[in-house]
Amino acid sequence: MRRCFVLLSTLLCLPLQAAQLTLELGSASRHWQSAELLAHPLAQDIRIDNDVSYKKTMHYRAVPLAVLLEGVGPEDHLQAVADDGFAAEMPAAPLLKDGPARAWLAVEDPARPWPALGAGKHSAGPFYLVWTQPQAGGISPEQWPFQVASIRRLAPVATRFPALLPDAQLASDDPVNLGFALFQKNCLACHRLNGAGDAQFGPDLNLPHNPTEYFQPAFLRSYIRDPQSLRQWPQAKMPGFTSAVLSDPELDALLAYLAHMATRKQP
16 A cells, blocks of 8 residues: 555656647648647747636746648638547637737646646646637637647538537527527537537537426526536536626527527437
8 A cells, every 4th residue: 555655646746748739730630749839939928817727817838829720711610629528619710810819829848837727637738728818809718728639620510510500491690590609609619419519528408408498597597607506516617607708698699599409409
């Protein structure tokens, strides 16, 4: 037993190892080692106020994400996949802009590791997509994926997953269609619906039951705003979506989409 304790203590004290980020942006993959990115000629030290994951000001060595997205155009669609199965769906256009809201790939230096995200948790590294002036671009918390393992260029969500689509007869400005866009931005990184999606993080939101079927409307709104207000669970991972992230009219539209999809189950 003592030998096991000594071995465990030794392992916990070992320094972080260099990590690898995979970019699949075309016919071939590009692999970046953390040391390469830290030494990138455009890497710089940046300050992030109100960091989404750490809830405080953080400083990072980072590379403008746009310089790594060779061959990607504003019309393209990207997906950032994390080690835990979180899969952030993101249009490429905001990621390619040089401001005012600007995307950066923060790189954890094995010699100077970042703090843990919480008790018993790892840091946000080795790769973390962060933003300067995110409010200027309407960037949501789901567009800050951490522990990123790969970034891929893919077809848009509606093309890849037709089981997510609302009724085609709805008008383009119908709240359900707005809700579908908000679902892609805020929910699809963690959840599937009708079994469709790449996330491996949270439960399916339509099968076997849609939350609009078993939550009273007021409680469902409270749950989305602050999950811990209904179910206090230390291991809970779902963040709350404040009105600054999801306005009341946007929440109405998101709920309209979910209620609509409850009538379009596709096992």
